[in-house]
Amino acid sequence: MLKACHERIAAQCATLDKLTAYLPEHGSDAQAQQAARNIMRYFDVAGAHHHADEEQDLFPMLVEVGRRQGQAVDELIASLLGEHRSMEAAWARLRAVLADIAEGKAQLLERAGVDDFISAYASHIAKEERDVLAFAEANLDREQLASLSAVMVARRSAAHQ
Incomplete structure (x- = not known):
């Protein structure tokens, strides 16, 4: 589930990159507004769940193991x-800039800030997959993995209620 989340984060970062390039020519048109809303929805909800999965469940388990x-x-x-x-x-x-774009207010995303954000996530994901997920796969048993999975599913189910 965490690897799939990483793939979705990378996809949202790619959309953010495209939006940054799109805005100077097209402004906050309907397409830009929808892209901004989608990016915000992902990082506000799924991104927050992903960090909670790691911080509240996976990381403490890995430290203990x-x-x-x-x-x-x-x-x-x-x-x-x-x-x-x-x-x-x-x-x-x-997010503050994306919120303006989502409302159709003319805004440009600062290229350097977007690049730094995307780069930070790419580096972070690479480190997690290389070091953390590999350690988890090698050292957690099926029961621990099933427990993690159940908590992650419950976190997402509770958010939809």
Whole structure:
């Protein structure tokens, strides 16, 4: 589920990149407004769930398993948590502009800010897949994986109620 989430994050980042290039020529037209709404919806809801999946469930489980096995993962997890906070702050800045675009107000997305946001997510995803998900797959048993999956599904089900 986490890898699938990463793919959707990358897809939304690609849409954000296209929107940044689209706006100077077309402005906040209907297509731009819809793209902005879609990006906001994804990062406001699914992106928040993804961070919660990791921070509340996966990361604590990995730290515990790492401690039992004598493998230090604390620094890696701390680094990833710091990246989450940084990406959330960058998202808050981007979201403010996207909200204006979604309302049809003429706005341009700052290329440097968008590039930094996309780059930060790409780097973060690569680190998680290389280090965290590989560690999880190698060290969590089926029961732990099933427990994680159930919590993730419940988090998303509760959001739809």
